[in-house]
Amino acid sequence: MFISFFKIGAFTLGGGYAMVALIQKEVVDNKKWVDKEEFVDMLALAQSSPGPLAVNTAVFVGYKTAGISGSIATTLGTVMPSFLIILLVAVFFIGIKDNPLVESIFKGLRPAVVALIASPIYSMAKNAKVDRKNVIIPIIAAILVAFVDLSPIYIILIAAVGGIVYYSRKGRKA
Amino acid sequence: MIYLQLLLSFIKIGLFSFGGGYAMLPMIEKEVVDINHWISQKEFIDIVAISQSTPGPISINSATYIGYKTGGVLGSVMATFGVVLPSFVIMLIICKFFLKFKGNKYMEAALSGLRPVVIGLIAAAATSLIGESFIDYKSIIIFAVVFIATFKFKVDPIIMIVVSGIAGAILY
Numbered sequence: 001m002f003i004s005f006f007k008i009g010a011f012t013l014g015g016g017y018a019m020v021a022l023i024q025k026e027v028v029d030n031k032k033w034v035d036k037e038e039f040v041d042m043l044a045l046a047q048s049s050p051g052p053l054a055v056n057t058a059v060f061v062g063y064k065t066a067g068i069s070g071s072i073a074t075t076l077g078t079v080m081p082s083f084l085i086i087l088l089v090a091v092f093f094i095g096i097k098d099n100p101l102v103e104s105i106f107k108g109l110r111p112a113v114v115a116l117i118a119s120p121i122y123s124m125a126k127n128a129k130v131d132r133k134n135v136i137i138p139i140i141a142a143i144l145v146a147f148v149d150l151s152p153i154y155i156i157l158i159a160a161v162g163g164i165v166y167y168s169r170k171g172r173k174a
Numbered sequence: 175m176i177y178l179q180l181l182l183s184f185i186k187i188g189l190f191s192f193g194g195g196y197a198m199l200p201m202i203e204k205e206v207v208d209i210n211h212w213i214s215q216k217e218f219i220d221i222v223a224i225s226q227s228t229p230g231p232i233s234i235n236s237a238t239y240i241g242y243k244t245g246g247v248l249g250s251v252m253a254t255f256g257v258v259l260p261s262f263v264i265m266l267i268i269c270k271f272f273l274k275f276k277g278n279k280y281m282e283a284a285l286s287g288l289r290p291v292v293i294g295l296i297a298a299a300a301t302s303l304i305g306e307s308f309i310d311y312k313s314i315i316i317f318a319v320v321f322i323a324t325f326k327f328k329v330d331p332i333i334m335i336v337v338s339g340i341a342g343a344i345l346y
Contacts, residue, residue, distance in 0.1 A: 010229055045268050048285050050191050051261025052231030059265035068266065075262055082230020083254050086238035087247070089224055094243060097220075101343060108316055108342015109223040109335065110216075110307035115320035116226060116331050117196050118300040121293060128289040141294025145200045146301040149208075152201045153190050155291055163287020164280055 001070055004031060005058050005077030023057050033065045054078050176245045177252045183210060184237050184256030191233055197292045198233050199299035206236070212244045216306045227335045233257050312345050 008022050027033045034042065046056035055078055062074030096102050130138060141159070144150040183205050191198035199222065206212045213221070218236075225235040234254060241253030308314055316338050323329040 046265070048281065049261065049264045049268060051188055051258070051264070052191075052233055054231055055234075055258055055261045056265045059262055060269055063266060063269040071262070071266060071269075075258060079230070079234055079254060079258055082228065082234050083238050083250070085228050085230070086224070086235045087242060087250055089228065090239045090242040090250070093220075093224070104346035105339045105342045106220050106223065107309065107313070107346045108338045108340070110219045110303070111313040111317035112320040112334055112338035113219055113223045113226065114300050114303050114307050115317045116324060116334065117199070117222075117296060117303070119321050119325040120196075121296055121300070122325070124296065125290075125293045128293055130290050130293060134290055137290040138294035138297060141291045142297040142301065145295060145298035151204055152295055152298075153186075155295065156190055156192055156288065159287040159291035160284040161287070163285065164283045167279075167283035167286060 001033075001062060001066065002073040002077040005062075005074040006080055008054070008058075009078040010081035023054070023061075027061050033061055038064075177249060179210065180241055180245055180249055180253045181256040184241075184253045185259055187233060187237075188257040188260040192288055192292060196232075196296045196299050200295050200302065202233065202236050203299070203302065206240050212240050215303075219303050219306055222303075223335065226331055316341055 004026050008026055024039055028036055028039050042057065042060045043053075046053055046060060049056055055075060058074040058078040059071045062071030064070075066073070093102075125135075125138065137159075141155050145152055145155060187198070187201055187205055191201050203215070203218055207215050207218050221236050221239050222232065224239070225232040228235060234257060237253040237257040238250045241250030243249075245252065308317065320334045320338055323334055324331060
């Protein structure tokens with residue numbers, strides 16, 4: 001199991017949703033540790049709990065197949081490749097960071113990173129059912145975090161409580 | 175106690191990072207740049223760029239990097255352990271009580287509240303990185319090209335990372 005998830009961890013560039021397809025292939029199709037329906041349910045749960053999707057999925061599959069020791073093995077497997085690679089990068093990068101060529105490369109990369117973060121926002125907003133009526137919510141959240149400097153922790157807590165209050169009221173009216 | 179600080183800080187990050195990926199960025203940035211001053215904002219953007227081109231979730235990548243920078247190998251172990259711990263514990267609890275959580279009314283309601291906010295957090299991440307990234311008209315051009323390529327033409331982000339790195343080497 002450790003090896004399976006090590007493989008998943010090592011080959012998922014871009015993180016998150018790119019990993020899902022790979023995990024599904026390995027644990028559902030190849031190893032048959034969980035069936036397809038369970039995998040879909042699990043994905044919903046993994047998305048609703050904090051932390052990276054890949055780690056959450058690994059914990060679930062590990063637990064399902066071999067209990068707590070299984071989930072420790074799968075979690076370590078998922079985390080280990082990125083840990084080792086970044087450790088190498090850090091050792092190397094901290095040494096060459098001030099090299100003029102490296103600095104030039106990063107001058108090109110920085111605006112690209114902003115674009116890469118910004119470009120999925122529209123399709124994600126559509127998926128999250130953001131429409132004209134509630135578009136004010138993400139806008140306020142963004143302004144509070146980016147300009148008012150409010151900690152995202154409060155935003156998350158307010159949003160969760162707000163969701164519960166809103167939907168329980170709506171439920172009562174109906 | 176830098177190790178304990180790293181551990182606690184990254185537990186906090188792990189605990190409140192809903193929505194995955196980019197939605198975690200404001201949380202990480204707040205903790206490591208604004209509160210603890212472990213790295214500069216510029217370095218933070220560089221870590222995001224590195225994370226884009228290496229495997230694994232961005233929260234783990236930044237934990238490992240920042241941990242190493244502030245506390246060597248042991249520091250990176252502590253930070254990485256911290257960031258994974260909350261997801262691990264919470265997922266185990268969910269697994270144990272799988273059926274109870276599935277379709278829970280309050281859980282669903284809380285998540286519906288979170289969903290639009292996560293979009294806001296991602297927008298905040300992009301906005302707060304503009305200051306250090308847009309240094310001249312050339313960087314605005316790079317931004318526009320990458321944005322159009324990924325948004326309109328669905329070009330793989332990794333390709334755009336390579337292209338803009340080369341562009342940076344040539345232009346600056």
